[in-house]
Amino acid sequence: MTSDSIKNNRNKNKNLTKWFSNIPFLRESQIMKIHYITGVGALFVVAIHIMMRLIMPFNMSLEFENVILNYKNIFYALLLESILILIAIHGFNGLRVILIEIRQTQIWERAVNILVIVAMIGIIAYGTRTIIIANGFSLG
Amino acid sequence: MTSAATSAKRIDDNNSKNDRTNREGLRGWLNPIIYGWERVSYWFQRLTGIFLLVYFIGHVYETSSLVSGPDAWAAMLELTQTIGGHLFLILVIGASTLHTVNGIRLIFTQSGQGLGKPGRPDYPYDPTSVNNKQRSGLWIAFILAAVAMLYGANVLFSGE
Numbered sequence: 001m002t003s004d005s006i007k008n009n010r011n012k013n014k015n016l017t018k019w020f021s022n023i024p025f026l027r028e029s030q031i032m033k034i035h036y037i038t039g040v041g042a043l044f045v046v047a048i049h050i051m052m053r054l055i056m057p058f059n060m061s062l063e064f065e066n067v068i069l070n071y072k073n074i075f076y077a078l079l080l081e082s083i084l085i086l087i088a089i090h091g092f093n094g095l096r097v098i099l100i101e102i103r104q105t106q107i108w109e110r111a112v113n114i115l116v117i118v119a120m121i122g123i124i125a126y127g128t129r130t131i132i133i134a135n136g137f138s139l140g
Numbered sequence: 141m142t143s144a145a146t147s148a149k150r151i152d153d154n155n156s157k158n159d160r161t162n163r164e165g166l167r168g169w170l171n172p173i174i175y176g177w178e179r180v181s182y183w184f185q186r187l188t189g190i191f192l193l194v195y196f197i198g199h200v201y202e203t204s205s206l207v208s209g210p211d212a213w214a215a216m217l218e219l220t221q222t223i224g225g226h227l228f229l230i231l232v233i234g235a236s237t238l239h240t241v242n243g244i245r246l247i248f249t250q251s252g253q254g255l256g257k258p259g260r261p262d263y264p265y266d267p268t269s270v271n272n273k274q275r276s277g278l279w280i281a282f283i284l285a286a287v288a289m290l291y292g293a294n295v296l297f298s299g300e
Contacts, residue, residue: 036247036250039240039247040244040247043240046236054295058295062217064206064210064213064214067206067213068206071206084200087196088196091192091193091196092193094190094193095189095190095193098186098189102166123196123197123200126200126201127203127204129204129207130203130204133206133207134206134207
């Protein structure tokens with residue numbers, strides 16, 4: 001085998017690896033860092049979210065008017081959006097890890113990646129819609 | 141059979157075993173018996189993770205009823221204002237606490253903390269990484285989950 005053909009094979013393999021890798025622009029170690037950061041981030045924002053339910057009697061805090069008032073507060077709306085994004089990324093990446101542990105083929109891994117990314121975007125879009133409508137586009 | 145043919149057959153056998161047929165799949169994943177508490181922690185982390193993801197999707201859907209007005213919100217809220225709904229939420233509280241505390245332990249573990257010093261493998265070959273620090277982290281996760289569930293039960297059933 002000539003050095004040129006070795007080089008060509010190497011490039012071909014590199015392209016294949018890139019094409020079939022989990023997520024082409026991120027290494028698995030980087031994805032796991034994102035997983036941990038979103039997990040720790042979610043811990044703090046969810047703690048605030050739960051505390052907001054406990055600053056008054058629990059049943060009262062869930063009354064429609066009180067919940068809408070929460071959503072109309074821009075800082076709380078931003079908090080809810082951050083919870084939505086952090087947990088969607090953390091949760092669906094966790095699901096991806098589990099599904100890839102169960103089976104390892106290129107088609108399966110690509111299908112799982114596509115599924116979790118679509119689901120992640122879908123749930124973030126749906127939750128954001130609720131936050132925007134309930135906020136009523138007001139900043140007050 | 142010559143020794144070369146025997147070893148070739150053995151390699152063939154090993155290859156066929158490695159050809160994904162010897163995998164236990166979900167059964168192996170869920171088997172806690174031969175792997176100890178670390179395996180229990182492994183599948184608790186995954187099961188609570190899946191459970192919380194399902195709850196998260198349901199919660200996003202549930203809160204979307206806000207945009208349909210007070211009646212839709214009250215109707216959706218009624219689902220959780222039952223004993224079954226409260227028990228489900230208590231399970232969510234327990235699962236999220238366990239997942240969080242065990243997850244923090246796993247972050248430390250994966251960054252090399254609390255694994256002990258690597259040493260020569262001597263009989264009975266207990267790995268230094270599976271030590272009391274790791275196990276106590278798991279027990280703390282279980283205890284905190286139980287405490288959080290009790291607190292959650294008190295809030296949910298008293299309504300305060």
